[in-house]
Amino acid sequence: MLEPQQHQARSRALRYVLFACGCLSVALGVIGIFLPVLPTTPFLLLAAACFARSSKRFYLWLVLHPKLGPWIRDYLEGQGIPLKGKIWALGLMWASISFSMWIVPLAWVRVFMLISAICVTAYILKQKTRRL
Structure with a gap:
């Protein structure tokens, strides 16, 4: 279940854009841990989706991360x-x-x-x- 379900984007430029969006989403998700008005989980899920299409290495880093990973894994594994x-x-x-x-x-x-x-x-x- 941790493996990205989608294939990487074919276009190198699109992969760079998705990677940048993933990095921005991780940053906003981390900020959201400390700021109550900024949601954490949606940004981390968006980051996982972007990394799944742009960088398998960063996708695995995110979902296996000891602090950030559980936010994503619980949702992806259907635990709610x-x-x-x-x-x-x-x-x-x-x-x-x-x-x-x-x-x-x-x-x-x-x-x-x-x-x-x-x-x-x-x-x-x-x-x-x-x-x-």
Whole structure:
């Protein structure tokens, strides 16, 4: 399950772009560990997807990493998301979306943020809850 399921991108330029996106996503994921408004898991999953298409070596480094790997492996292996993680993710997301909707004056942007939050909430709630 740890092996990348997708083949590497054929274009060398595309591999470089995916690799750069993967590195940026790892950096944002690590920052998200310390900043509650920045989500960790989505960035690490995005990094894993980018590395799977660009660099097998970095993909394996990420999923086997002692601190970052469990965030990805649990999801990839179908173990789900811990209940505490779901509660934190949803709570922080709705708090930040609510604050953003309060300060943004454009109605269409508020509607977009609300629809996005509802979709992300539905996705998170549909995910299996991991038992500790």
